[in-house]
Amino acid sequence: MTTKLYDLELSGNCYKVRLLASLLGVPLQIVPVDFLGGEHKKPPLLSLNPFGEIPIFQDGDVVLRDSQAILVYIARKWGGESWLPIEPAGLARVFEWLMTAGNEIARGPNDARLHDKFGYDLDVGLARKKAHRVYALLEAHLSNEQWLALGRPTIADIACMPYVALGHEGGLSLGDFPAIRAWVDRIKALPGFIGMPAI
Numbered sequence: 001m002t003t004k005l006y007d008l009e010l011s012g013n014c015y016k017v018r019l020l021a022s023l024l025g026v027p028l029q030i031v032p033v034d035f036l037g038g039e040h041k042k043p044p045l046l047s048l049n050p051f052g053e054i055p056i057f058q059d060g061d062v063v064l065r066d067s068q069a070i071l072v073y074i075a076r077k078w079g080g081e082s083w084l085p086i087e088p089a090g091l092a093r094v095f096e097w098l099m100t101a102g103n104e105i106a107r108g109p110n111d112a113r114l115h116d117k118f119g120y121d122l123d124v125g126l127a128r129k130k131a132h133r134v135y136a137l138l139e140a141h142l143s144n145e146q147w148l149a150l151g152r153p154t155i156a157d158i159a160c161m162p163y164v165a166l167g168h169e170g171g172l173s174l175g176d177f178p179a180i181r182a183w184v185d186r187i188k189a190l191p192g193f194i195g196m197p198a199i
Contacts, residue, residue, distance in 0.1 A: 004029045006045060006056040010117075011035075012110065012162035013067035014055040015196040020071055020158045023192040024078045068098045071155040083154050093149040097156035101163075104134040110163040112170025124171070131172050135180065138164065142179035146186065153190060161187050165199050 005021075005028045007014045021028045033039050033054050041052040049056045049065040056063065057070040059077075064070050075084035085091055108131035114120040115127065138160075141148070148156040165184050167174065174181050187193065 001060045002029050002058075003027065003060075004031055004058040006031045006033050006040070006048070006054050006058075008033055008035045008054055010197060011054060012113075012166055012196070015162050015199070016067045016158055017055050017057060017070050017074070018196075019162075019194060020074050020079075020083075020155060022194045023158075023190055024074065024083070025192065026074060026078050066102075068102055068159055071098070071159055075155045079155075082152060085150070090150055094154050094156045097148045098159050100134070101156075101159035104130060104137075105160055105163050108132075108134050108163075109167040109170055109172055112172055113163065113166055114170075116171055117169045127170070128172060131167060131170070135164070135167075135172075135174070135177055138183075139177045139179050142183045147183070153187070157183070157187055162196070162199065169198055 003026065005014065005017055007018070007030050009032070018028065018030070033045065035054070039045060040049070040054050040056075045056060046052055048058070048063050051065055053065060055067055055070060056065055057073070059073070062073070064073055072084060084094055108127055111120075111122055111127035112124055112131055115122055115124040145151070147153055148160060161184060164174075164180060174184075188195075
């Protein structure tokens, strides 16, 4: 059974999936998507994800969209309890950060990068303001903790790190956030870590 990722190399959301798969030793067939040509907004990809977005993940008959949901699937299928526990409090702690990745981080550093690197027409001032707020919250948390949840690497870290680490491509600096920089370095030191352009 082939596990496929319909992928864009420069997408932080696609990178999250590649990174977790690499950390867990899950072989992925990478299917590059012609993003500029709009391949993701046309059949057959549109039938796999009617939202017209990537990543799209396919494992046999299972087809998933949204990077956070894909991380959940990979973690539960191949990662065991360490990456995503089923115990209620631990599961909820990880999900708090998955929601942060899909909200504050997406609308902060990710949006700033979309504006600066890809020319998206959005309020970059607001995006940078949101980024500074979430950076401050992350810095405070990581000043007392090595990892975002449960005192160990989980998919919380994999979901949140990419767009935080790519913030410099959106006019943002981690210069004033030593705890965040140290956390990114800890993730980079994990066995099986792979990078992406600018990380």
